[in-house]
Amino acid sequence: MEKRATIYDIAREAGVSTATVTRVLAGHPSVKTATREKVQRVIDAHAYTPSASARDLERGQTKTIAIVMPAVINPYFTRVYNAAYREAEACGYYAWLFQIEEHKPIPRELVDELIRRRMDGVIFAGGIWSTQRTGLPEALERLRHYMPVVTICPPAVDLDCICIHSDLVACSRLPVRHLHALGHRRIAFIGGSMRLNDPSKRGENFLEELRALDLPDDPAYHVDAGFDAESGERAVLRMLSGLDRRRWPTGIIAFNDQMALGAIKQLKQMGLSLPSDMAIIGCDNQFFCPYTDPPLTTVDLHPEEMTQSAVRELLLARDNQAGAFSLMREASLIVRESCGAKLGYRKLG
């Protein structure tokens, strides 16, 4: 932790002015080769590395974008950050992850920090829309005065910022249709919130889809729950134990793969064999999906691509002063064996 050399030290020792050092650092062509080499030698000798604070202060930008996400174990977030980091790097920026707690208001302190740090942009992603998350519009509005804002989430609320989101209708339609095509008629949905103020509207869309197919939308087939495996376990237990066996659904769609994981465990514990007694579909196409037993059919929302777009649009917005708009990414059904599709099962009743 010795005293770091400054540009003055380098200039003095090389017998030039600081301006020349800057030029050498920037690879500016108009420096005599002899001078350049002399300066470079001194730079190397001290392993001189210019201060970003000073540079940022002078330039008025930090070449850094912030990613704000709930601090959860869900690998989905890891994927988003990875993608953001890579894409930012490819564009000459750095990405910085800031974490918020689930279902809590956006901390005023965090917003202040993003502004203090003079981030060149900020991406909000993940379950930022929970109804308990008060103050989000205000936070984004405040931030927008200082930097472009992009969200990766359902465009439920009018936020006057760029919004990248999945095709959530397809996200419900795909699995429902898949089960329907395989002959399933009693289909259940577990997870997330079925209440109307769930901004992802997964529950609503699910019901919509059932009606479009003339399937029963029995309220007993919809269980509100959390987002983790344990919630999946509990949701299945609650649903099935409250239902006469003859009215059991033959297929379950889970809010995400973690919930499906819990559901599978609970179903097996109840003596069902999968997929013959019960089909199940998750969402997110997590790394463990091929390794559940049976391998889990799921929906891929392509978070990496959405994130990549988010970073690009963010950086573009810096220059273009573009207004608010939204971009939708299609979803894909990844068929494995948890619905029997690959095994040739076909429900008939």
Next chain:
Amino acid sequence: MEKRATIYDIAREAGVSTATVTRVLAGHPSVKTATREKVQRVIDAHAYTPSASARDLERGQTKTIAIVMPAVINPYFTRVYNAAYREAEACGYYAWLFQIEEHKPIPRELVDELIRRRMDGVIFAGGIWSTQRTGLPEALERLRHYMPVVTICPPAVDLDCICIHSDLVACSRLPVRHLHALGHRRIAFIGGSMRLNDPSKRGENFLEELRALDLPDDPAYHVDAGFDAESGERAVLRMLSGLDRRRWPTGIIAFNDQMALGAIKQLKQMGLSLPSDMAIIGCDNQFFCPYTDPPLTTVDLHPEEMTQSAVRELLLARDNQAGAFSLMREASLIVRESCGAKLGYRKLG
């Protein structure tokens, strides 16, 4: 993106000097109440937020620590970052995640960036020790001139920095003894590298343990592999298909839980039933362990606690100028059902 107000603007508009504005901002007591209120009003009116670049430049510190880790999907890293972020925040710092590629040299550019950004410290974690990762000692050495460095990894190489690590001997001993106590005699290990230059020495320690127990350390029971589920699948296939059925191991220890995931799939695909035909133990106690079939017995290395210590020691080292030392965290065996322990199985052969 309007022009941001500076401390000059606030001072001028409030009719005071910048020094007074600073004092108000810092909550300094020696400001007349009337003045304070007047200044505060102007601050609020502009939503004035001081620039971190300027503050950092002046103070000579950033109140930020860096975490450098491989960019992998392994949830282990998420847990480390979460823990680091929280602990840093609790200490009045921010944490910033920088990603490196697996099995590649530490990029010179990254080291430069950490120095440029004047990080107040840096933590290296994860699989940073792979033998292909050249230049690590040099990178750390260079960084050490500018900031304290802590690594969370095996203390294999003399690095002259603080090193937090797991009890890797126990990490091999625990699962081997567990299987041994359950009657297993032919025990295999898959994953990581069995070569001597694997700094985690998991392979070596495994062999050591077998010998201590007078168990056969047949080379066929040791399969080098990667670190993901697919590697686990392949490793099992390779091992068993090369072995006469009578010589098959009765228990497998995997380098981590992801590999165990793959191993379980492969074993089932070969028609074995678990845990009666084969016991299996993972490592890391990931969120999915209770949800494999059967639930996976594993080793918990307590990464959150190690990370917490890492952050604390890092911050302490800033003040104390403390020399290099290392801290070891004990490991714990988490017994579930993948070895039959809870089901009362007991191998006798």
Next chain:
DNA sequence: TTGTACGCGTTATCAG
């Protein structure tokens, strides 16, 4: 091709 001098936005030190 190179050097001088100022501004970037803060905090800290000293006077007053």
Next chain:
DNA sequence: CTGATAACGCGTACAA
């Protein structure tokens, strides 16, 4: 209690 003013380290006009 408050105000000048000097750093902090770097880029960049502008001048030479």
